[in-house]
Amino acid sequence: MAIISRGFGGRRRESVPGLPPGQYLTHDFPVLSAGPTPRIPLDRWSFTVTTESGEKTSWTWPEFTALPYEDFSTDIHCVTKWSKLGTTWRGVSLDTLLADVETAADYTMVHSFGGYTTNVPLEDLLDGKAWIAYKFDGEDLEPEHGGPARMLVPHLYFWKSAKWVNGLQMMQEDEPGFWEAAGYHMYGDPWLEQRYQGD
Amino acid sequence: MMKLDGNAMAGDLREIFAFDVTAAQYTCAGCGHAEAIGALMLWGQEMGRVARCPHCDDVVLSLVHAPGRVFLDVRGAVRLELPLAGS
Amino acid sequence: MARAALPGRLTWRAATLAEARPETPTARTLVFDVPDWPGHLPGQHVDVRLTAPDGYRAQRSYSIASAWPPGGGGPPGGGGKVELTVQRLDDGEVSPYLTDVLEVGDQIELRGPVGGWFVWRETQQNPVLLVGGGSGVVPLMAMVRSRGQSRAKQPFRLIYSVRSQGDLLYREELPRHVRDDPGFDLFLNYTRQAPDGWPSPPKRIDVATINTHGWPPDFTPDVYVCGPTTFVETAADILVALGHDPKRIRTERFGGTS
Numbered sequence: 001m002a003i004i005s006r007g008f009g010g011r012r013r014e015s016v017p018g019l020p021p022g023q024y025l026t027h028d029f030p031v032l033s034a035g036p037t038p039r040i041p042l043d044r045w046s047f048t049v050t051t052e053s054g055e056k057t058s059w060t061w062p063e064f065t066a067l068p069y070e071d072f073s074t075d076i077h078c079v080t081k082w083s084k085l086g087t088t089w090r091g092v093s094l095d096t097l098l099a100d101v102e103t104a105a106d107y108t109m110v111h112s113f114g115g116y117t118t119n120v121p122l123e124d125l126l127d128g129k130a131w132i133a134y135k136f137d138g139e140d141l142e143p144e145h146g147g148p149a150r151m152l153v154p155h156l157y158f159w160k161s162a163k164w165v166n167g168l169q170m171m172q173e174d175e176p177g178f179w180e181a182a183g184y185h186m187y188g189d190p191w192l193e194q195r196y197q198g199d
Numbered sequence: 200m201m202k203l204d205g206n207a208m209a210g211d212l213r214e215i216f217a218f219d220v221t222a223a224q225y226t227c228a229g230c231g232h233a234e235a236i237g238a239l240m241l242w243g244q245e246m247g248r249v250a251r252c253p254h255c256d257d258v259v260l261s262l263v264h265a266p267g268r269v270f271l272d273v274r275g276a277v278r279l280e281l282p283l284a285g286s
Numbered sequence: 287m288a289r290a291a292l293p294g295r296l297t298w299r300a301a302t303l304a305e306a307r308p309e310t311p312t313a314r315t316l317v318f319d320v321p322d323w324p325g326h327l328p329g330q331h332v333d334v335r336l337t338a339p340d341g342y343r344a345q346r347s348y349s350i351a352s353a354w355p356p357g358g359g360g361p362p363g364g365g366g367k368v369e370l371t372v373q374r375l376d377d378g379e380v381s382p383y384l385t386d387v388l389e390v391g392d393q394i395e396l397r398g399p400v401g402g403w404f405v406w407r408e409t410q411q412n413p414v415l416l417v418g419g420g421s422g423v424v425p426l427m428a429m430v431r432s433r434g435q436s437r438a439k440q441p442f443r444l445i446y447s448v449r450s451q452g453d454l455l456y457r458e459e460l461p462r463h464v465r466d467d468p469g470f471d472l473f474l475n476y477t478r479q480a481p482d483g484w485p486s487p488p489k490r491i492d493v494a495t496i497n498t499h500g501w502p503p504d505f506t507p508d509v510y511v512c513g514p515t516t517f518v519e520t521a522a523d524i525l526v527a528l529g530h531d532p533k534r535i536r537t538e539r540f541g542g543t544s
Contacts (some may be wrong), residue, residue: 003300003395005336007387010344010377034243035251035258080245159246182247183263183270196265202538205517209400210333213296233397235401238537272322 019083020190026082031144034178038143038164039113045148047132048167049097052105059097061148067092070131074154076161077190091152092132094125099166106172109177110151113164118177119186120153120160122170129155132165157188157195205239210231211262212236215269224280229257231282236260299323301396303388304367309455312374313421315351317376320396323366324499325354328428329405329510329538332368332398337460346380349425349512349538350399353432368396370454373421404510404538406498408438410533412508415500416489417446417521419513422540423448423455430460431498434467441469445499447491447517450479470498471501491517496524503529 013024048058059067070146071090077083108125110118124130134141134149139146146163153160159179185194193199205221211222219239232254239250239259247263252275259275273279305317331349352369374385388394406414406429414433416426423446433442448454454474464472475495476488501507509530511521518539525535 002337002341003393004339005383005388005394006392007381008336008338010336010338013340013342030245032243032245034246034249036242036256055470056263103366132276177245179263181266181274182249182261182272183248196263197266197270199265204537206331206401206404206538208297208396209331209402210296213400214397220405221399221400235403235536240539246360270363 003064011188021193022075022081023083024081024189026084028086029087030078030080030082032080032159033077033144034057034116035114038112040113040143040148041165042148046166047149049101050167050169051101052170052172053102055102057101064092064132064149065134072131074152076154078160079159079188079190079195080186080195081103081155084188088137088179089131089133089152091131091149093128094132095128097132098126101170103170106170107171107174109171109175110160110162110165111169112162113166116134116162116164116170116178118151118160118162119180120156121173121174121187124153124156125168129153151198153161155189157185157190159184160188203241204237205235205241205242206237208236208239208248208250208262211248211264211269216280217272218280218281220281222282225252225259225276225279226277226278227252227255227257227259230255236279298397299443300394301368301535302391303390303392306390307386309371309457310453312453313455314374315342315369315490316388317352317414318370318394318396320366320368323368324399325366326350326368326399327402327405327407327426328353328398328432328490328542330401330428331425332370332396333400334370334380334384335395335397335428336383337395347364349428350422350428351431353428353435359512371424371427373420392517404536405507406432406510408432408436409441412443413501413505414443415507415509416442417447417500417509417511417513418444419427419447419491419517419521420449420453420540421455422511422513422517422538424512425538426441426510427456428495429510430463430467430470433470434463434531439469441471443471443473443496443520444468445473445475445502447475447495447513449477451481469501491521491524493524493528496521497528499526500525500528503531504532504533509521509535510538511535513540 042061045061073088076084130153133152151162151165209221226233243249249261259270263270289466299316301320307315331347335345337343348370351371357369370386375381418426482489518537
């Protein structure tokens with residue numbers, strides 16, 4: 001039924017083995033935005049963890065960047081079907097940030113400047129699986145890519161890696177964030193192709 | 200060129216509704232501003248269409264296409280006012 | 287006759303390129319044959335869908351440039367002709383295909399017509415002010431053509447802002463409307479380079495442009511503004527500052543990377 005458009009290739013897409021199902025390789029870094037890009041002066045930046053009982057732990061930018069960091073390399077997979085291999089970052093592990101936070105919650109909501117939210121189970125943020133990143137490719141993270149700092153949970157689809165992150169809320173029950181409420185999957189495992197609700 | 204406002208949602212909305220929704224007036228749940236759906240600011244074309252109130256930037260509606268399904272979220276509008284044909 | 291289709295699920299239709307005309311070095315008008323085209327209102331648009339051999343798809347919206355029925359009369363008979371004018375964006379995915387690759391006889395898919403807000407209906411009795419920036423003139427052209435074709439009497443003014451003469455769409459047709467359509471005025475505003483002997487230096491549209499070449503707010507004109515986002519915001523702000531009723535101002539924003 002569909003008509004093939006003679007000579008139409010679309011953006012260059014490279015299908016390589018080893019990628020999650022349905023993904024293509026990209027070499028640039030596409031920017032997806034669901035709203036205006038917030039510009040956050042560093043003296044107004046903070047990151048706050050809030051437990052289910054309302055206890056808060058906050059870091060200012062100088063405090064945050066004084067924490068032990070990790071330089072790491074990882075593959076990222078966007079639900080719009082592009083994957084980018086071997087991206088290099090500097091960030092603070094969530095293990096470091098949550099070391100002294102007492103919680104019995106199983107779920108978290110990641111919050112961002114500009115109002116974006118996304119839900120991630122707590123265990124997916126621990127044991128070296130997630131960071132708050134502030135450098136990409138050796139440079140300060142650009143606002144378009146989530147700077148000053150963004151979440152990085154690379155084993156889940158990239159919408160879970162919230163840009164412009166400013167907080168983490170512990171939750172006893174799982175709740176949908178921005179895209180999850182709009183129809184995307186609550187968990188978003190690229191290897192299981194969990195793109196949309198019900199997948 | 201790519202349209203960057205609610206007018207561009209006309210096709211996707213006409214796929215769901217039997218009438219044109221872009222001419223409807225929304226009332227924003229965030230700020231109470233009322234305007235045509237066609238005047239909303241459009242974002243996030245790749246994952247889904249996110250239409251924000253030009254007055255307060257709150258999301259008024261979002262539309263996500265999955266294979267064989269479409270999700271329409273209208274929580275950002277407290278009301279839609281639709282013109283009736285022939286009046 | 288040219289009645290709108292009955293309400294129902296909107297579906298994709300095959301469209302065959304019947305004719306193509308260059309408008310400028312980077313813009314092209316495409317005339318499609320669309321069987322069973324239900325007709326459209328000036329200002330409406332279509333969604334265009336392209337499918338690559340491996341199933342990859344891209345979809346964009348384009349304003350319809352032509353009036354309906356085409357060519358000024360007669361029942362559509364053997365099917366509809368729909369004209370789009372596409373501006374090529376060099377880093378785009380769809381527009382370079384439409385301006386440079388698509389040939390007469392090739393097929394694409396169309397869905398529409400759609401959009402019921404940014405449209406002009408002949409039953410509207412007020413004077414009309416059209417403000418177009420760049421390829422934002424396309425849906426406004428459909429209104430100008432529609433008015434000319436039906437010999438409508440509502441006075442029309444078009445303020446068309448463009449970088450230079452080489453970027454002007456409908457360069458030969460617009461003066462014909464000025465000559466042949468009583469009550470239609472055109473003001474061309476050049477932003478980068480004006481033709482030799484042009485009375486005013488190049489500049490972006492400003493309060494004076496719209497105040498001088500638009501309608502006074504007292505005339506309660508219906509206003510249509512179409513162009514890049516910054517152009518639309520500037521023009522709409524000026525119109526409101528001049529005292530135009532925001533409810534009479536309809537906008538359509540173009541831009542981005544398609």
